[in-house]
Amino acid sequence: MTTTLAPPAKPWSPAEFEARLRAVGQDRYHDRHPFNLRMHQGDLTPDEVRCWITNRFHYQRHIPVKDALILAKLDSSRLRRMWLRRIEDHDGRDEGEGGIERWLRLGEAAGLDRRTLLSGESVLPGVRLAVEGYVNFCRLRSPLEAVAASLTELTAPDLMRLRIEAFERHYPWIAADGLGYFRTRVDQGRRDSAEALDLVLRWARSREEQESAVAALSFKCEVLWALLDAVQQHAVRQRTVPQRAGHDGPRERV
């Protein structure tokens, strides 16, 4: 049992708090991951691009799930209306619209079958675990932490712009209209991150709450990093290990 307690640390000013959140994005966002660097430098083989699309799709299709779990934590119609739009962005207002559909079209433009993508059968175990970890974080943590974890959107729009350029230059075998997802996310990401940053700055009053928000954003960066680690490891394995049909290490089917 602690008998003497240090006085609680003073909260950071809003400016310092925001700077610390942005610093997490700058230091730990997955744009620095070796696999992403290779992707943007044009060094991926078509199979590696397809492996990334397949595995990232597993993340994409869970975005509305984690957003619905965040929605359930919001205690006013005004806040829920704001957050609900994110679910619409990914699921679409009508059939054939939305970010998940656009991702499926990216897959098709890269030569992947929509049914294979939807079956989830080629998703790597590490990717499943990373996505499940993120969904459960949004399920179990405070509204502040769940919303703060979404602040990778502060850094995402710049990455999307670079990615569109990189894909147009290095992977011209993917038809340009397959890149619709990235184009849409530039503006959506800016709006989403501005809204979420505003909530996080207002909700986190104590130093403890501010630190929990920074930790949540770090965690989210780790999720995205772990996803690329799994894809990268798979790529290395494909090159170095003699292939046996139908076997590619343990594979979890959920």
Add this chain to the structure above:
Amino acid sequence: MTTTLAPPAKPWSPAEFEARLRAVGQDRYHDRHPFNLRMHQGDLTPDEVRCWITNRFHYQRHIPVKDALILAKLDSSRLRRMWLRRIEDHDGRDEGEGGIERWLRLGEAAGLDRRTLLSGESVLPGVRLAVEGYVNFCRLRSPLEAVAASLTELTAPDLMRLRIEAFERHYPWIAADGLGYFRTRVDQGRRDSAEALDLVLRWARSREEQESAVAALSFKCEVLWALLDAVQQHAVRQRTVPQRAGHDGPRERV
């Protein structure tokens, strides 16, 4: 340990399954609750009507929360789009719209202050427990059970029509435009229950699943019944126990 197992029971036919679900609504829906009968017979005092509005509002404001938890369990954009509309029905597409707003206007038409309703301070402990029980049911149970619990909507539209007539006849001191919530729910409830019934009939294939759906709907009827029990008990207490200012039994503030 069981050493001999009975063979699994044969699933009910779709028609029998649907009939069993509808029977739960007919037998156990809260339209038969003594408090509801008194309400529709015009026997409630203005204070009793206001107490019911205040406590039922606690239920109403949690509908989008339980629907967001159900949304998070649905695994396709098509299903989520369908269910998301329920959240919009209650939260509104824009400020000043939606079922929660309409319920607040019912409260105002009955002389209740919007801020008091939103504060939740007059909500009875039994009502809090019933609502929390329902939200947690939707959080923790299978998609089938969570959707089946919503099937009280099979019976709700008829109740809404009776309620509009009863309020117009017996409680003319409540302005007619305060009844907008009930009017809107006649059509919304019909559409919602048709959609949910279709899902439940398709999802529940084994007898065990069918029985879990029937049990979920029974549970939901118990939630609504318990809510009225708490309101009824409070009304009895108000009449029989000498009133002490500021004390009305234990009150939980969440």
